[in-house]
Amino acid sequence: MTSIVTVNGNYNGEMLKRPRRKRRTQQIRDLVAETNLGLNDLIFPLFLRDGKRLKEEIKSMPGIYRYTPDYLVREVEQCLNLGIKAFALFPSIEDALKDDRATEGLNPDGMYLKAISSIKAKFPEALLLTDVAMDPYSSAGHDGLVVDGEILNDPTLEILAQMALVQAQAGSDIIGPSDMMDGRVKAIREMLDQHGFQNVSIMSYTAKYASVFYGPFRDALDSAPKHGDKKTYQMDPRNSREAILESKLDIEEGADFLMVKPALAYLDVICRLSSAFEEIPITAYNVSGEYAMIKAAHQNGWLDGTQAMVESLTAIKRAGASAILSYFAKEYAEITRG
Ligand code: PBG
Numbered sequence: 001m002t003s004i005v006t007v008n009g010n011y012n013g014e015m016l017k018r019p020r021r022k023r024r025t026q027q028i029r030d031l032v033a034e035t036n037l038g039l040n041d042l043i044f045p046l047f048l049r050d051g052k053r054l055k056e057e058i059k060s061m062p063g064i065y066r067y068t069p070d071y072l073v074r075e076v077e078q079c080l081n082l083g084i085k086a087f088a089l090f091p092s093i094e095d096a097l098k099d100d101r102a103t104e105g106l107n108p109d110g111m112y113l114k115a116i117s118s119i120k121a122k123f124p125e126a127l128l129l130t131d132v133a134m135d136p137y138s139s140a141g142h143d144g145l146v147v148d149g150e151i152l153n154d155p156t157l158e159i160l161a162q163m164a165l166v167q168a169q170a171g172s173d174i175i176g177p178s179d180m181m182d183g184r185v186k187a188i189r190e191m192l193d194q195h196g197f198q199n200v201s202i203m204s205y206t207a208k209y210a211s212v213f214y215g216p217f218r219d220a221l222d223s224a225p226k227h228g229d230k231k232t233y234q235m236d237p238r239n240s241r242e243a244i245l246e247s248k249l250d251i252e253e254g255a256d257f258l259m260v261k262p263a264l265a266y267l268d269v270i271c272r273l274s275s276a277f278e279e280i281p282i283t284a285y286n287v288s289g290e291y292a293m294i295k296a297a298h299q300n301g302w303l304d305g306t307q308a309m310v311e312s313l314t315a316i317k318r319a320g321a322s323a324i325l326s327y328f329a330k331e332y333a334e335i336t337r338g
Helices: 019-023 026-032 068-084 110-122 154-170 182-196 210-221 243-250 262-276 288-299 307-318 330-338
Strands: 043-050 056-057 061-067 086-091 127-133 145-147 148-153 175-178 201-208 255-262 282-284 321-327
Touching: 019 026, 019 154, 043 068, 043 110, 043 330, 056 182, 056 210, 061 068, 061 288, 068 110, 068 288, 068 330, 086 110, 086 210, 110 127, 110 154, 127 154, 127 243, 145 154, 148 154, 154 175, 154 182, 175 182, 182 201, 201 243, 210 288, 243 262, 255 262, 262 282, 262 307, 288 307, 307 321, 307 330
Parallel strands: 043 061, 043 086, 043 321, 086 127, 127 175, 175 201, 201 255, 255 282, 282 321
Antiparallel strands: 056 061, 145 148
16 A cells, blocks of 8 residues: 655645645745734723722723823823824713713713813824713613613613713714614714714714623723613624614714624624625724633633733734724733834
8 A cells, every 4th residue: 555645755646735835934924914903903991080199900800900080191191102092981980970860971070071181182192982871970870861670762862962072072083882772873973063073983882782791891880780781772692683784773873983892702793794884994892801801811821811812802803893992902012012
């Protein structure tokens, strides 16, 4: 019987195509890489709390902090110096200021709006994505108005549109409605346009799923729902065709960007939306639980957290995301800077 390998170790038959040739060295792998993740693709979420000279680590998110406004400005400066250009800001509001109508979200002297304006005044080049939803300010911990245990859609729209307006007035570049109420993109677009904010964009949380992976974020903001869950407004993880409908509506209503959230368990949705809607950027939110899982495994010595970060972010981009919100943004900037 003749061996399939020759005496000098080559295959005896014919093999003209060898994909391994393009994986032979780092240089050739870099040359043929289809996905290149850079700092232009990342948006860094930052948590904000009231007070002075404080930076509190979030237990379930090692390396991520709640900053008081003075320290937040320093953090933004540091990140800008590392090459991060875009930030998503989320307020952690004390319980005493929460009510059923999320009134604090509209307070022009409130910490959140003041922080937006002071960052913009100091760093006009920092791209700011601000959050529109009732939950950080709501005593019920829901994204919409709760009446008799029901999350009401239409009465919430006016509150969301007002919130978007005050954020635009404070200097927001991009409004990020994260609430999943029907019709909110249109309500916000109209409100912004009526007040001369035609240049403020909307990044809609279009396919936001009712996910357990938001747990650490709710710790960070102390914003977990007091009763029930968010399944009557956030999407069911079993669905992806429904994300097409959500996307069509958001595009018709004037969204500039669509977002899929979470990212890693929903790469198919990112992929599906980015091929179905070539006319609009699809972004993804690599959420708190996805960050926490990698950090926890790293801390236990179960995997290399840095490599897991790079692989995950790259996978999200490969799936079709043109920008990624990620708590890893600063760490990624640090490692790419060397
Ligand atoms: C709520 C909001 C959530 C996140 C962003 N905005 C959580 C939720 O819907 O309960 C989650 C982000 C993350 O987990 O990193 N408006």
